[in-house]
Amino acid sequence: MAKRVPAPLLRRALVAWYTANRRDLPWRRTSDPYAVWVSEVMLQQTRVDTVIPYYERFLERWPTVEALADADDDDVRAAWSGLGYYRRANSMLAAAAQIVRDHGGALPHDVDALVKLPGFGRYTAGAVASIAYGKRAPAVDGNVQRTLARIFGIDGDVTSGPGSKAVWNQAAILANCDEPGDLNQALIELGALVCTPRNPACEQCPVRTDCVAYAEGRQTSIPPPRVRAKKKEVELTMVLIVRHGDHLLLERQPDDGLFGGLWCLPMLEGHLDPAGAADEALRRHGFELDGVEEAAELEAILTHRRLRIRIVRAHGGPARASGAMKWIALEALEDYGIPTVTVRALRAALTPDERARATLKDRRNAGARPG
Numbered sequence: 001m002a003k004r005v006p007a008p009l010l011r012r013a014l015v016a017w018y019t020a021n022r023r024d025l026p027w028r029r030t031s032d033p034y035a036v037w038v039s040e041v042m043l044q045q046t047r048v049d050t051v052i053p054y055y056e057r058f059l060e061r062w063p064t065v066e067a068l069a070d071a072d073d074d075d076v077r078a079a080w081s082g083l084g085y086y087r088r089a090n091s092m093l094a095a096a097a098q099i100v101r102d103h104g105g106a107l108p109h110d111v112d113a114l115v116k117l118p119g120f121g122r123y124t125a126g127a128v129a130s131i132a133y134g135k136r137a138p139a140v141d142g143n144v145q146r147t148l149a150r151i152f153g154i155d156g157d158v159t160s161g162p163g164s165k166a167v168w169n170q171a172a173i174l175a176n177c178d179e180p181g182d183l184n185q186a187l188i189e190l191g192a193l194v195c196t197p198r199n200p201a202c203e204q205c206p207v208r209t210d211c212v213a214y215a216e217g218r219q220t221s222i223p224p225p226r227v228r229a230k231k232k233e234v235e236l237t238m239v240l241i242v243r244h245g246d247h248l249l250l251e252r253q254p255d256d257g258l259f260g261g262l263w264c265l266p267m268l269e270g271h272l273d274p275a276g277a278a279d280e281a282l283r284r285h286g287f288e289l290d291g292v293e294e295a296a297e298l299e300a301i302l303t304h305r306r307l308r309i310r311i312v313r314a315h316g317g318p319a320r321a322s323g324a325m326k327w328i329a330l331e332a333l334e335d336y337g338i339p340t341v342t343v344r345a346l347r348a349a350l351t352p353d354e355r356a357r358a359t360l361k362d363r364r365n366a367g368a369r370p371g
Protein backbone atom coordinates (compact mmCIF):
# COMPACT_ATOMS: atom_id res chain seq x y z
CA MET A 1 0.00 0.00 0.00
CA ALA A 2 1.21 3.46 -0.84
CA LYS A 3 1.86 5.69 2.15
CA ARG A 4 0.23 9.10 2.14
CA VAL A 5 2.99 11.70 2.07
CA PRO A 6 1.80 15.33 1.90
CA ALA A 7 2.30 16.35 -1.72
CA PRO A 8 3.21 20.00 -1.03
CA LEU A 9 6.05 18.96 1.29
CA LEU A 10 7.39 16.43 -1.18
CA ARG A 11 7.23 18.89 -4.07
CA ARG A 12 9.04 21.57 -2.10
CA ALA A 13 11.83 19.20 -1.09
CA LEU A 14 12.20 17.80 -4.62
CA VAL A 15 12.27 21.13 -6.43
CA ALA A 16 14.62 22.71 -3.88
CA TRP A 17 17.00 19.77 -4.26
CA TYR A 18 16.77 19.96 -8.06
CA THR A 19 17.46 23.70 -8.10
CA ALA A 20 20.61 23.18 -6.06
CA ASN A 21 21.87 19.95 -7.61
CA ARG A 22 20.75 19.71 -11.21
CA ARG A 23 23.37 19.05 -13.82
CA ASP A 24 23.95 21.81 -16.33
CA LEU A 25 22.89 20.00 -19.50
CA PRO A 26 22.38 21.70 -22.88
CA TRP A 27 18.67 20.91 -23.08
CA ARG A 28 18.12 22.44 -19.68
CA ARG A 29 19.17 25.84 -21.00
CA THR A 30 16.13 26.08 -23.25
CA SER A 31 12.39 25.68 -23.11
CA ASP A 32 12.06 25.41 -26.89
CA PRO A 33 9.57 22.54 -27.31
CA TYR A 34 11.40 21.19 -30.34
CA ALA A 35 14.73 21.07 -28.46
CA VAL A 36 13.05 19.45 -25.46
CA TRP A 37 11.52 16.86 -27.76
CA VAL A 38 14.85 16.08 -29.47
CA SER A 39 16.59 15.65 -26.12
CA GLU A 40 13.85 13.44 -24.70
CA VAL A 41 13.90 11.13 -27.71
CA MET A 42 17.71 10.88 -27.73
CA LEU A 43 17.84 10.22 -23.99
CA GLN A 44 15.60 7.15 -24.22
CA GLN A 45 17.83 4.16 -23.37
CA THR A 46 20.94 6.24 -23.99
CA ARG A 47 23.43 7.78 -21.58
CA VAL A 48 23.55 11.54 -21.05
CA ASP A 49 27.23 11.93 -21.98
CA THR A 50 26.64 10.02 -25.23
CA VAL A 51 23.64 12.17 -26.11
CA ILE A 52 25.22 15.62 -25.60
CA PRO A 53 27.31 15.83 -28.83
CA TYR A 54 24.56 14.21 -30.90
CA TYR A 55 21.99 16.66 -29.52
CA GLU A 56 24.17 19.68 -30.23
CA ARG A 57 25.01 18.61 -33.79
CA PHE A 58 21.39 17.70 -34.51
CA LEU A 59 20.02 21.07 -33.40
CA GLU A 60 22.71 22.95 -35.25
CA ARG A 61 21.84 21.16 -38.47
CA TRP A 62 18.04 21.01 -38.05
CA PRO A 63 17.16 23.82 -35.65
CA THR A 64 13.38 23.71 -36.16
CA VAL A 65 10.59 21.24 -36.78
CA GLU A 66 10.30 22.63 -40.33
CA ALA A 67 14.00 22.03 -40.97
CA LEU A 68 13.66 18.45 -39.78
CA ALA A 69 10.54 17.89 -41.88
CA ASP A 70 12.49 19.12 -44.94
CA ALA A 71 15.58 17.04 -44.15
CA ASP A 72 16.82 14.21 -46.31
CA ASP A 73 15.95 11.01 -44.42
CA ASP A 74 19.36 9.48 -45.07
CA ASP A 75 21.09 12.58 -43.66
CA VAL A 76 19.07 12.30 -40.45
CA ARG A 77 19.84 8.59 -40.12
CA ALA A 78 23.53 9.30 -40.78
CA ALA A 79 23.48 11.92 -37.99
CA TRP A 80 21.84 9.33 -35.72
CA SER A 81 24.44 6.64 -36.47
CA GLY A 82 25.93 5.36 -33.25
CA LEU A 83 23.04 6.44 -31.01
CA GLY A 84 21.20 3.17 -31.58
CA TYR A 85 17.47 2.46 -31.53
CA TYR A 86 17.21 3.83 -35.04
CA ARG A 87 13.45 3.67 -35.12
CA ARG A 88 13.56 6.78 -32.99
CA ALA A 89 15.01 8.74 -35.93
CA ASN A 90 12.41 7.35 -38.32
CA SER A 91 9.62 8.26 -35.89
CA MET A 92 11.00 11.78 -35.49
CA LEU A 93 10.96 12.29 -39.24
CA ALA A 94 7.36 11.08 -39.45
CA ALA A 95 6.32 13.21 -36.46
CA ALA A 96 8.03 16.34 -37.86
CA ALA A 97 6.10 15.94 -41.13
CA GLN A 98 2.85 15.53 -39.19
CA ILE A 99 3.54 18.55 -36.96
CA VAL A 100 4.13 20.74 -40.02
CA ARG A 101 1.09 19.36 -41.82
CA ASP A 102 -1.40 19.34 -38.94
CA HIS A 103 -0.07 21.86 -36.41
CA GLY A 104 1.58 24.59 -38.47
CA GLY A 105 5.08 23.49 -37.42
CA ALA A 106 4.54 23.96 -33.66
CA LEU A 107 4.44 21.02 -31.27
CA PRO A 108 0.98 20.81 -29.71
CA HIS A 109 0.61 21.86 -26.07
CA ASP A 110 -1.64 19.07 -24.89
CA VAL A 111 -0.65 15.55 -23.93
CA ASP A 112 -3.68 14.19 -25.80
CA ALA A 113 -2.51 15.75 -29.07
CA LEU A 114 1.16 14.93 -28.48
CA VAL A 115 0.57 11.21 -27.90
CA LYS A 116 -1.02 10.97 -31.33
CA LEU A 117 2.31 11.84 -32.98
CA PRO A 118 4.57 8.99 -34.20
CA GLY A 119 7.03 7.87 -31.54
CA PHE A 120 5.38 9.84 -28.72
CA GLY A 121 4.55 7.70 -25.72
CA ARG A 122 2.97 8.97 -22.54
CA TYR A 123 6.37 9.82 -21.09
CA THR A 124 7.63 11.93 -24.01
CA ALA A 125 4.30 13.71 -24.30
CA GLY A 126 4.28 14.49 -20.57
CA ALA A 127 7.89 15.66 -20.61
CA VAL A 128 7.37 18.04 -23.56
CA ALA A 129 4.05 19.35 -22.23
CA SER A 130 5.39 20.01 -18.72
CA ILE A 131 8.95 21.16 -19.46
CA ALA A 132 8.27 23.25 -22.56
CA TYR A 133 4.72 24.43 -21.93
CA GLY A 134 4.33 24.26 -18.15
CA LYS A 135 1.39 21.87 -18.40
CA ARG A 136 0.52 19.91 -15.27
CA ALA A 137 1.31 16.56 -16.84
CA PRO A 138 3.22 13.66 -15.27
CA ALA A 139 6.23 12.14 -17.02
CA VAL A 140 7.24 8.71 -15.75
CA ASP A 141 10.39 7.15 -17.15
CA GLY A 142 12.34 4.28 -15.58
CA ASN A 143 14.04 6.58 -13.07
CA VAL A 144 10.77 8.14 -11.93
CA GLN A 145 9.08 4.75 -11.77
CA ARG A 146 11.69 3.40 -9.39
CA THR A 147 11.90 6.55 -7.26
CA LEU A 148 8.16 6.90 -6.77
CA ALA A 149 7.74 3.19 -6.09
CA ARG A 150 10.26 3.53 -3.26
CA ILE A 151 8.96 6.78 -1.84
CA PHE A 152 5.37 5.53 -1.71
CA GLY A 153 6.17 1.88 -0.98
CA ILE A 154 4.43 0.59 -4.09
CA ASP A 155 5.04 -3.15 -4.09
CA GLY A 156 5.20 -5.53 -7.02
CA ASP A 157 5.74 -4.89 -10.69
CA VAL A 158 5.54 -1.18 -11.50
CA THR A 159 6.15 -1.52 -15.23
CA SER A 160 2.59 -2.57 -15.99
CA GLY A 161 -0.81 -3.23 -14.45
CA PRO A 162 -1.87 -1.83 -11.07
CA GLY A 163 1.72 -1.00 -10.03
CA SER A 164 2.26 1.18 -13.07
CA LYS A 165 -1.11 2.83 -12.56
CA ALA A 166 -0.26 3.62 -8.93
CA VAL A 167 3.05 5.20 -9.95
CA TRP A 168 1.43 7.32 -12.67
CA ASN A 169 -1.28 8.42 -10.22
CA GLN A 170 1.31 9.60 -7.71
CA ALA A 171 3.27 11.33 -10.48
CA ALA A 172 0.09 13.11 -11.61
CA ILE A 173 -0.65 14.32 -8.08
CA LEU A 174 2.88 15.69 -7.72
CA ALA A 175 2.88 17.32 -11.19
CA ASN A 176 -0.38 19.12 -10.38
CA CYS A 177 1.52 22.22 -9.27
CA ASP A 178 2.85 25.58 -10.48
CA GLU A 179 6.21 24.23 -11.70
CA PRO A 180 5.44 20.81 -13.23
CA GLY A 181 8.49 20.90 -15.53
CA ASP A 182 10.91 21.35 -12.63
CA LEU A 183 9.03 18.81 -10.55
CA ASN A 184 9.22 16.16 -13.27
CA GLN A 185 12.87 16.89 -13.93
CA ALA A 186 13.57 16.74 -10.20
CA LEU A 187 12.19 13.20 -10.08
CA ILE A 188 14.10 12.18 -13.21
CA GLU A 189 17.33 13.67 -11.84
CA LEU A 190 16.87 12.19 -8.38
CA GLY A 191 16.40 8.75 -9.92
CA ALA A 192 19.47 9.19 -12.12
CA LEU A 193 21.82 10.56 -9.44
CA VAL A 194 20.58 9.44 -6.01
CA CYS A 195 17.80 6.85 -6.09
CA THR A 196 19.77 4.58 -8.37
CA PRO A 197 18.77 0.96 -9.08
CA ARG A 198 21.49 -0.49 -6.85
CA ASN A 199 22.87 1.20 -3.72
CA PRO A 200 20.73 4.35 -3.68
CA ALA A 201 22.44 7.21 -1.84
CA CYS A 202 19.65 7.61 0.71
CA GLU A 203 21.77 9.71 3.07
CA GLN A 204 21.88 12.42 0.38
CA CYS A 205 18.23 12.14 -0.54
CA PRO A 206 15.99 15.16 0.11
CA VAL A 207 12.89 13.01 0.71
CA ARG A 208 14.29 10.25 2.87
CA THR A 209 12.17 11.23 5.89
CA ASP A 210 9.08 10.61 3.73
CA CYS A 211 10.31 7.49 1.97
CA VAL A 212 8.62 4.19 2.75
CA ALA A 213 11.42 2.05 1.28
CA TYR A 214 14.02 3.90 3.36
CA ALA A 215 11.97 3.66 6.55
CA GLU A 216 11.49 -0.07 6.05
CA GLY A 217 14.97 -0.82 4.67
CA ARG A 218 13.47 -2.17 1.45
CA GLN A 219 15.30 -0.01 -1.08
CA THR A 220 16.67 -2.99 -2.97
CA SER A 221 13.41 -4.93 -3.10
CA ILE A 222 11.26 -2.02 -4.30
CA PRO A 223 10.79 -2.31 -7.20
CA PRO A 224 11.52 -6.06 -7.38
CA PRO A 225 14.56 -6.89 -9.54
CA ARG A 226 13.49 -7.55 -13.10
CA VAL A 227 13.97 -11.01 -14.54
CA ARG A 228 15.64 -10.39 -17.85
CA ALA A 229 14.45 -12.47 -20.77
CA LYS A 230 17.17 -14.65 -22.26
CA LYS A 231 18.53 -13.12 -25.45
CA LYS A 232 17.81 -14.94 -28.65
CA GLU A 233 20.96 -16.31 -30.28
CA VAL A 234 21.17 -15.41 -33.95
CA GLU A 235 23.78 -16.57 -36.49
CA LEU A 236 24.39 -13.97 -39.13
CA THR A 237 26.58 -13.93 -42.20
CA MET A 238 27.57 -10.53 -43.62
CA VAL A 239 28.95 -10.30 -47.12
CA LEU A 240 31.71 -7.80 -47.83
CA ILE A 241 32.41 -6.84 -51.43
CA VAL A 242 34.85 -4.02 -52.21
CA ARG A 243 35.20 -2.98 -55.84
CA HIS A 244 38.51 -1.57 -57.14
CA GLY A 245 39.67 -1.12 -53.54
CA ASP A 246 37.50 1.96 -53.04
CA HIS A 247 33.76 1.17 -53.31
CA LEU A 248 31.75 -0.94 -50.91
CA LEU A 249 28.46 -2.68 -51.59
CA LEU A 250 25.82 -1.81 -48.98
CA GLU A 251 22.15 -2.65 -48.78
CA ARG A 252 19.47 -0.35 -47.42
CA GLN A 253 17.37 -2.19 -44.85
CA PRO A 254 13.56 -2.19 -44.99
CA ASP A 255 11.98 0.63 -42.95
CA ASP A 256 10.16 -1.75 -40.62
CA GLY A 257 13.13 -4.01 -39.88
CA LEU A 258 15.64 -4.10 -37.03
CA PHE A 259 17.93 -1.58 -38.77
CA GLY A 260 15.05 0.26 -40.44
CA GLY A 261 16.28 2.50 -43.28
CA LEU A 262 19.99 2.03 -42.46
CA TRP A 263 22.78 0.85 -44.74
CA CYS A 264 24.29 -2.54 -43.88
CA LEU A 265 26.46 -5.16 -45.49
CA PRO A 266 24.22 -7.64 -47.34
CA MET A 267 23.42 -10.24 -44.70
CA LEU A 268 21.66 -13.46 -44.09
CA GLU A 269 20.45 -15.28 -40.97
CA GLY A 270 21.30 -18.91 -40.36
CA HIS A 271 24.44 -21.00 -40.44
CA LEU A 272 25.44 -21.55 -44.05
CA ASP A 273 28.81 -22.25 -45.62
CA PRO A 274 30.49 -18.98 -46.69
CA ALA A 275 29.94 -19.46 -50.41
CA GLY A 276 26.32 -20.52 -49.89
CA ALA A 277 25.62 -17.51 -47.65
CA ALA A 278 27.19 -15.03 -50.07
CA ASP A 279 25.38 -16.59 -52.97
CA GLU A 280 22.07 -16.58 -51.14
CA ALA A 281 22.45 -12.98 -49.91
CA LEU A 282 23.25 -11.63 -53.37
CA ARG A 283 21.50 -13.95 -55.78
CA ARG A 284 18.19 -12.21 -55.26
CA HIS A 285 19.84 -9.12 -56.72
CA GLY A 286 21.15 -10.98 -59.73
CA PHE A 287 24.79 -10.90 -58.62
CA GLU A 288 27.34 -13.40 -59.95
CA LEU A 289 30.24 -14.04 -57.57
CA ASP A 290 33.80 -15.03 -58.51
CA GLY A 291 35.01 -16.29 -55.13
CA VAL A 292 34.36 -16.14 -51.42
CA GLU A 293 36.59 -16.36 -48.35
CA GLU A 294 36.08 -16.00 -44.60
CA ALA A 295 37.24 -12.59 -43.37
CA ALA A 296 36.36 -12.13 -39.69
CA GLU A 297 34.03 -13.08 -36.86
CA LEU A 298 32.53 -11.04 -34.09
CA GLU A 299 29.79 -11.02 -31.50
CA ALA A 300 27.30 -8.25 -30.88
CA ILE A 301 24.73 -7.90 -28.15
CA LEU A 302 21.54 -6.09 -28.99
CA THR A 303 18.57 -5.46 -26.74
CA HIS A 304 16.91 -8.80 -27.32
CA ARG A 305 19.50 -10.71 -29.33
CA ARG A 306 23.02 -12.00 -29.19
CA LEU A 307 24.45 -11.97 -32.70
CA ARG A 308 27.24 -14.30 -33.77
CA ILE A 309 28.44 -12.70 -36.94
CA ARG A 310 30.65 -14.17 -39.62
CA ILE A 311 31.91 -11.78 -42.27
CA VAL A 312 32.84 -13.25 -45.63
CA ARG A 313 34.59 -11.39 -48.42
CA ALA A 314 33.20 -12.05 -51.85
CA HIS A 315 34.57 -11.02 -55.22
CA GLY A 316 32.59 -10.03 -58.25
CA GLY A 317 29.18 -8.47 -58.59
CA PRO A 318 27.88 -6.24 -61.36
CA ALA A 319 29.35 -2.81 -62.06
CA ARG A 320 25.99 -1.20 -61.34
CA ALA A 321 23.97 -1.97 -58.24
CA SER A 322 20.25 -1.48 -58.23
CA GLY A 323 17.23 -1.49 -55.93
CA ALA A 324 18.25 -1.45 -52.28
CA MET A 325 21.89 -2.14 -53.18
CA LYS A 326 24.40 0.63 -53.69
CA TRP A 327 28.13 0.94 -54.33
CA ILE A 328 29.34 3.56 -51.87
CA ALA A 329 32.79 5.17 -51.94
CA LEU A 330 34.74 4.28 -48.80
CA GLU A 331 35.45 8.00 -48.35
CA ALA A 332 31.70 8.75 -48.33
CA LEU A 333 30.58 6.23 -45.70
CA GLU A 334 30.16 8.94 -43.05
CA ASP A 335 27.33 10.44 -45.13
CA TYR A 336 25.20 7.32 -44.67
CA GLY A 337 23.29 6.00 -41.70
CA ILE A 338 25.26 2.88 -40.81
CA PRO A 339 24.56 0.93 -37.61
CA THR A 340 27.36 0.33 -35.14
CA VAL A 341 27.35 -3.41 -35.73
CA THR A 342 28.13 -2.82 -39.43
CA VAL A 343 30.88 -0.37 -38.54
CA ARG A 344 32.41 -2.99 -36.26
CA ALA A 345 32.17 -5.59 -39.02
CA LEU A 346 33.92 -3.25 -41.45
CA ARG A 347 36.67 -2.42 -38.95
CA ALA A 348 37.23 -6.15 -38.49
CA ALA A 349 37.17 -7.21 -42.13
CA LEU A 350 38.45 -4.36 -44.31
CA THR A 351 42.12 -4.50 -45.28
CA PRO A 352 44.40 -1.85 -43.73
CA ASP A 353 44.39 0.12 -47.03
CA GLU A 354 40.62 0.03 -47.24
CA ARG A 355 40.28 0.96 -43.58
CA ALA A 356 42.51 3.97 -44.11
CA ARG A 357 40.16 5.24 -46.82
CA ALA A 358 36.93 4.46 -45.02
CA THR A 359 35.29 7.30 -43.11
CA LEU A 360 33.81 5.30 -40.27
CA LYS A 361 32.42 7.47 -37.53
CA ASP A 362 33.66 7.01 -34.02
CA ARG A 363 30.98 5.13 -32.10
CA ARG A 364 31.65 6.02 -28.52
CA ASN A 365 28.46 4.89 -26.88
CA ALA A 366 28.53 1.60 -25.09
CA GLY A 367 25.76 -0.59 -23.81
CA ALA A 368 23.31 -2.98 -25.32
CA ARG A 369 21.27 -1.37 -28.02
CA PRO A 370 20.41 -2.11 -31.61
CA GLY A 371 23.25 -1.19 -33.87
Ligand code: SF4
Binds near residue numbers: 150194202205206
Ligand atom coordinates in the same frame (compact mmCIF):
# COMPACT_ATOMS: atom_id res chain seq x y z
S1 SF4 B 1 15.40 7.66 0.55
FE1 SF4 B 1 16.58 6.26 -0.71
S2 SF4 B 1 15.08 4.85 -1.54
FE2 SF4 B 1 13.96 6.62 -0.78
S3 SF4 B 1 13.73 7.96 -2.55
FE3 SF4 B 1 15.54 8.61 -1.46
S4 SF4 B 1 17.23 7.52 -2.43
FE4 SF4 B 1 15.33 6.51 -3.04
